[in-house]
Every structure is written in C-alpha cells, then in structure tokens.
Amino acid sequence: MRPSPLAGLLAAALLLAGAALCGPVPAAGAAEGKPTAPGAAIGAGAGAPAPRAVPAGMAYVPAGMYRPLYRPSQADPQPGQQAAAAADEVPVAAYFLDVYAVTNADYVAFLRAQPRWQRSRVPHLFVDEGYLSAWAGDLEPGPQAPPDRPVVRVSWFAARAFCKWRGRQLPTIAQWERAAAATETQADGHADPAFEQRILEWYGRPTPPVPAPVGSTFRNLWGIYDLHGLVWEWTRDFNTALVTGESRGDSGVERSLFCAAGSVGAADPGDYAAFMRFAFRSSLRGDYTASSLGFRCALPAP
C-alpha cells in the first residue's frame, strides 16, 4: 500500500487514540534537570548574522534548538549508564534550506544530467512503480506536472540523489522541523494556536491531482515558502521514527512494543500536527512515492 497523508492521518489517529485509551500522558517537560544536550557542539551561536554568501535559491536558518516530538528512549538505557533525563531540546547548527520545494523543471535538469534516474532506467531498488507516473515521458513532465509545480512521486533515493547532484543534502528531521516551526513573524509558532490550526486544516484537505505552484502558500520568517500547505517533504533521516505498526515487535525500543507507545514518550502531546508528520514519516519506505510527497534540499552553513 502506498502511503498517503490519509495513511498518516490514520496512523496519527491511532497514536492519539492510544494516548486517550491507555492512561495518563506525562506532562510535557516532565523530565527535570539540565542534562547535557546529546550530540556535538554547534557552529554559529543563536542570533549570529547570516553569512554573506547564501547559496542561490536558499535561505539561512540560524543555529537554534529543536524540540523533538520524541525524546530519546529512556526505557532501555545501556548498563552502567544512568537513565538520565534526555534533553528536551537538541541543538541544530546553522544551515541553509531551499526557499522552494524542488520543481518539475528542476527535476528535468537533474534527469538530463543523471539519466540513471529517468523513469525508464532507474533500478527498481530505488523507486516503486509510482515514480514520476504523472509525467508524460522520461524527460517530459507534461500537463499533469507543470514546470513550476513541486516534483512529486519521487522516492527518498531519488530525492537524495538530486540533492547530491546539487552539492546539497536532504534536510534532517531536526532541520526541517526547525524551519517549519516558523510563522511569518516568529521563529517558533508552536505557541500560536492559529498557526497550528492552519496546518491541521491543510492536513484535512484532500490532495489535489496537481499540486499548486511553489511559492503559493506563505513565506516564513526565514524567507522559506511552502513548508506547510503544498506537499509533504522527504527528510534525510525519515527512518528514525520507530513507532510504526510494522516496527512493533521487531524493534529494540521496548517503548514501541506496547499500547500508547506513540504518545507516552512525546515531548508535547498537544502538537497534533507534529504527530501527523511523525506518523507519515513512519509509514514511508525509501522506495515509496506519493502524489503529495516532494522534497527540498539543505546545506550546513559554514
């Protein structure tokens, strides 16, 4: 079955149902203390000015914090280690993110340069049968995929290859979520119910047969368009979710084996939109394609 926003919604609904049915959910921020953040030191400090040279078509996002929907599991610490509270927030080093999602026109250029990824040539290991299926031909997007629309029905492998070709990489979940948390005027829109509501309304709308042009939704604080309201987007580490039905029983995470696993560990159980993105990512596989799933690229800032 191909994943779709609907599948993501269903999965999210299950997660939320789990939260409702299986007892109390720990309050957000229940983990006390000031643990050291996992990961390494970050480059530029928060608030550092944007570097002079921003790559073409990209926007600068300064270093900051990202609050993962799920903290690292505390269920199964390594022996000899304290089950210390994991960090509520993780640092995200400064980076650049494409202003727009990759368009069909961009993707044609990639396919000309890297014919291996053309529909008729690409190995099936990397794409399912839906790959670019709305296109008229190998190098002709056609009427169902106008040049200014985000390219969709591309797999993780294909999206990753595109970004590599551009000298870039797919954004991590942390990078994508940090950028996407921004409203038109604020870096973190989580506290703004209207912003949350806008995102949820988009999730509730059916996928149009042809996506709207890039740039047709809003420009956020960082100058980035369409992080919400156009298409879902691939992330580099989408397979770090570990809470899918499929992973139940095959995972090293005890937490994912029982009821409400989807919500008990959540940092902010009220963030329904984040739950849905999380669930959608969990439903993906690297070769999957979907009519509402595109991507953009990122680059670490110097």
Added chain:
Amino acid sequence: MHGKTHALAVLLLATALGLLARPGLAPAHGGMKGMGQELPPAELSGNSIYQLGSEWKDVHGAPVPLASLQGHPVVLAMVYTSCEHACPVLVEDMKRIEQTLSPQERAEVIFALFSIDPARDTPAALAAYRADKGLADGRWHLFTGDPDDVLELTVVLGVQYRPDGFGGFSHSNLVSLLDARGVVRSRLVGLHANPAPLLAALHGLLGG
C-alpha cells in the same frame, strides 16, 4: 575524499558494464569467497542491493565494495558491537542458521554484519567482536563504513534506527537473506524469530 569519489566512479562504471557481476573481480582480502565459483548472470537485477555503489571496510581495514559479496547467498544483519541486548541475540540467531547448514552448504553462504555505529566500530573493534563471538573467519564478514552509506543501507533493508541518547541505538531487529544477485529473498523480523521460512528460502537458493 577525492580518491573515494574516484573509486566510486570506477565502481559505478564497472557496475554499469556488468563487470562486477563476476566474482573473480572481488578484491583479494581476508579470504572473501568468490574465487573460482561459477559466474552468476552478468546483468544486475533492478532489485539487487548491489545497485548501491557503497564501499565498506572489513576487519582488516581493507576496502570492500558491497557488490563484491555477490555470487553467494548472504545472510546479513545491521548491528553495533557495543550493543548489549538485541544485537548479540541477532548474531546468535544467525549462528543458529549457520549451524543448521551442512559443511558443504556453509561453504556457499556468506554471513555479514554491517555496523550502524561507524564512529565506534572501527575495523579493530569489529575484529575483536568477531573473535569474541567466535565467528568463523572466511565465512563471517563484518563491515564498517561511511555514515551516509550506513543510512542508505538501512533504508534499502528497511532497518529503522536512531541514537537512543545513551550511547547506543534503537533499531529494528532484522536478519535478511540475499540471493547470489543481491535480491532480498527472506527476512526474519524480531528477536528469536522462527528461522524456518528463511532457512527454507536459503535451502532453495542452495539447490535443495
């Protein structure tokens, strides 16, 4: 970095020409099998994991193209050596598969472990792990590699993983069986999974 890019380009070219489908080209290192075996078909299946151009390091630190495993059934899992709980069980599950094979069958099969923790799993750490677990040299191959190649292989195999915040990883427990061309033919999902379906598929690959 440049050297690696160059090596990859050569590998991709060689793959495109079907050259790597000949096990005779497998690098001579650490007793990798493949010498003198019958040639598999030259064309790489579209579903073969050997479509990946990644290159790994074995316990001796020698570079090993992923595609050099082809020509034999491969039983593989992705683990990390400092793992205290799930990974040893996965390896034991694989050893049990090994033990059910006849000596002739064993000689045909490669058992491979790929590290999801390349930062700590150096070739030396992998060598120590192989000795500690009593994994037969020549039959068991342990690999570490570039983090991006690790990510790619996890995605191809359907392994989910992430750092658990305590120096370890949460990860799917999967044992995969590849045929000689690198197509996944069977998977064991979970710890202590019933190995019968994978063994049946493996016996099928070994000709009964």
